[in-house]
Amino acid sequence: MSGGIRSSAWLSLRRCLGILGRLLKGSARADELLEAARQAAGTNAYPVGASALEKAFKRDRQRLRQTLGVDFHYDPMQHVYILDNPGPFGTLSLSVESLRALGLLSETFAGETGKQAGVQALLDELINRLPPNERRKLEIQSSPMALDIYQEVDPNGISERVWTSVRRAVREHRKLAFRYLSPSYEDRQPRHFEVAPYKIVYQWGHWYLRGRNLLHQPQADIFEPDADYLRFRLSYFVDDEKLQVLPTVLPQVERRAPRYLVHYRLLAPLSRGSVSHHFDEMTVAPLPDGSVEIRGFTDDDWEAARLLLAYGEYCIVLGGDEVFRRVRRAVEGMAKNYGVE
Numbered sequence: 001m002s003g004g005i006r007s008s009a010w011l012s013l014r015r016c017l018g019i020l021g022r023l024l025k026g027s028a029r030a031d032e033l034l035e036a037a038r039q040a041a042g043t044n045a046y047p048v049g050a051s052a053l054e055k056a057f058k059r060d061r062q063r064l065r066q067t068l069g070v071d072f073h074y075d076p077m078q079h080v081y082i083l084d085n086p087g088p089f090g091t092l093s094l095s096v097e098s099l100r101a102l103g104l105l106s107e108t109f110a111g112e113t114g115k116q117a118g119v120q121a122l123l124d125e126l127i128n129r130l131p132p133n134e135r136r137k138l139e140i141q142s143s144p145m146a147l148d149i150y151q152e153v154d155p156n157g158i159s160e161r162v163w164t165s166v167r168r169a170v171r172e173h174r175k176l177a178f179r180y181l182s183p184s185y186e187d188r189q190p191r192h193f194e195v196a197p198y199k200i201v202y203q204w205g206h207w208y209l210r211g212r213n214l215l216h217q218p219q220a221d222i223f224e225p226d227a228d229y230l231r232f233r234l235s236y237f238v239d240d241e242k243l244q245v246l247p248t249v250l251p252q253v254e255r256r257a258p259r260y261l262v263h264y265r266l267l268a269p270l271s272r273g274s275v276s277h278h279f280d281e282m283t284v285a286p287l288p289d290g291s292v293e294i295r296g297f298t299d300d301d302w303e304a305a306r307l308l309l310a311y312g313e314y315c316i317v318l319g320g321d322e323v324f325r326r327v328r329r330a331v332e333g334m335a336k337n338y339g340v341e
Contacts, residue, residue, distance in 0.1 A: 278298075
């Protein structure tokens with residue numbers, strides 16, 4: 001009897017490894033996973049009857065999660081299983097230098113077609129095998145990740161369920177429901193939100209969801225004056241039963257992102273070198289006194305204000321209105337704190 005049990009367990013393990021191997025290559029239908037399991041464990045890996053086959057396949061999916069630490073979900077719209085976390089036996093370990101190179105290649109070949117599209121497919125497979133905390137930084141190519149992508153400054157962390165739920169909502173354009181607990185809430189009670197997600201961004205060592213508020217609840221963060229289009233820090237999401245990717249599929253272009261003018265001067269010595277292009281449609285005009293006048297646009301006035309404040313006394317903000325107000329409020333607050341009239 002014990003030999004039979006060991007043989008059955010070994011057969012199940014081989015099926016599970018076959019399923020994992022197929023998921024590592026990309027999303028797959030149930031019949032594709034079953035075929036991969038048969039290739040790994042033999043043609044007689046599963047029972048013949050439909051009911052027994054379904055039960056065995058269900059147990060294999062449970063073992064993948066519970067025994068091998070693999071996390072995946074089923075997409076009912078596309079009828080495929082999608083890998084979220086390959087677990088310790090499917091994880092690819094890379095050096096920091098290799099991770100940076102992988103991120104650079106992925107950004108370079110994003111959106112390519114023809115022969116070069118195969119390069120992105122290869123990179124996607126490699127990225128899918130990274131540990132979750134490293135994969136997060138490489139799979140959101142539209143976010144500003146250039147300088148300190150590997151610097152983690154958020155002590156609260158982000159649960160895997162929060163990350164996969166938010167990313168799925170963005171990717172599938174679905175309504176996202178969750179409870180949110182920001183330090184700005186004086187009563188320290190979480191707020192319930194339902195949002196139309198726009199994108200995930202990595203800024204200043206933190207992950208944020210940008211999205212349109214569908215319930216018109218109090219604003220998510222004290223930095224957002226617009227109570228409709230908000231920024232949600234992922235580490236403030238409450239991981240409970242209220243966190244749901246809802247069935248509602250939203251129009252892919254439901255509302256354009258805000259467009260804010262950024263207008264400022266850079267003084268010497270910062271004006272003497274090449275000017276960093278932080279904003280869209282930037283123009284740089286040299287002035288007779290050696291400074292440069294810069295204009296551009298952004299969809300994130302809070303980030304723009306923080307960036308300009310980092311220039312210190314070498315930057316004079318001239319507009320637009322939203323960025324100027326943020327910078328002036330910050331400067332007046334600092335002056336008050338330091339006792340400067």
